Amino acid sequence: MQQGIKIHTLKKIIIAIDGYSSCGKSTLAKALSKKLHYAYVDTGAMYRAVTLYFLDNNINLDDEYDVKNALEQLEVHFERIEGKNTTFLNGNNVENEIRSMRVSDAVSQVAAISEVRRAMVRQQKMMGKRKGVVMDGRDIGTVVFPDAELKIFLTAEPETRVQRRYDELKQKGESIDISEIRKNLSERDRIDTSRSDSPLRKADDALVLDNSKLNEQEQLEIALNWTLALKDSVTQGIS
Ligand code: DC
Numbered sequence: 001m002q003q004g005i006k007i008h009t010l011k012k013i014i015i016a017i018d019g020y021s022s023c024g025k026s027t028l029a030k031a032l033s034k035k036l037h038y039a040y041v042d043t044g045a046m047y048r049a050v051t052l053y054f055l056d057n058n059i060n061l062d063d064e065y066d067v068k069n070a071l072e073q074l075e076v077h078f079e080r081i082e083g084k085n086t087t088f089l090n091g092n093n094v095e096n097e098i099r100s101m102r103v104s105d106a107v108s109q110v111a112a113i114s115e116v117r118r119a120m121v122r123q124q125k126m127m128g129k130r131k132g133v134v135m136d137g138r139d140i141g142t143v144v145f146p147d148a149e150l151k152i153f154l155t156a157e158p159e160t161r162v163q164r165r166y167d168e169l170k171q172k173g174e175s176i177d178i179s180e181i182r183k184n185l186s187e188r189d190r191i192d193t194s195r196s197d198s199p200l201r202k203a204d205d206a207l208v209l210d211n212s213k214l215n216e217q218e219q220l221e222i223a224l225n226w227t228l229a230l231k232d233s234v235t236q237g238i239s
Helices: 025-036 043-056 064-073 101-111 114-127 140-144 158-171 178-194 216-229
Strands: 005-009 014-019 039-042 076-081 084-089 133-137 150-155 207-210 234-238
Touching: 014 025, 014 140, 025 039, 025 133, 025 150, 025 216, 039 043, 039 084, 039 114, 043 064, 043 076, 043 084, 043 101, 043 114, 043 133, 064 114, 101 114, 101 178, 114 133, 114 140, 133 140, 140 150, 150 216, 158 178, 207 216
Parallel strands: 014 133, 014 150, 039 133, 150 207
Antiparallel strands: 005 234, 076 084
């Protein structure tokens, strides 16, 4: 990307990014939203916040009434704190807690519950109502915004994903065995792709981006080029 190129968005669009866990979806989504001056919505964080609430309140996942009631008691929103997208659950900053292994181990089971999905998808559709949004998750291009102007399906080699997750947790000071991460990712892949409600799959019209051998800048350039190629939506000019 040349320095000094300014992107003017004529008509705001929706960019949907889906893919397996730890593929770098949020890294790409954040960078894209920054470049385009779009909002960023991390839908995984929403499912994680719900999971944290369910764990802390001993919600029985098999009890429909319990689940419905809990969903009415919780509110998830995002705020920007020191330039970072931060997740709030019932007014409390839970950004760090939702990334813990305790939540990671339970989130796919919670995200497979139809009641939970319905509540989250409703909110996500509202968040994208005015377009100008980059949203990442598992069902954004298939269920939340099937008409999104740009759909990206991000992939990476399994071991690359394990290493990335390991580095991320280590950086946060969580001491964790790499084999535990391997187990967690493969279990989440299994549940995310095999659940009956909105399983993770590539939308037919999604563009596949394998970033195993790409750095953050390289993957951003590819995604930006795809965005700019949508000629009637976005134009570029030299500022
Ligand atoms: O992207 P992540 O790893 O933070 O997502 C956490 C979990 O939430 C993931 O295992 C599957 C689920 N999820 C989902 O089912 N649908 C989404 N749109 C986003 C996440």
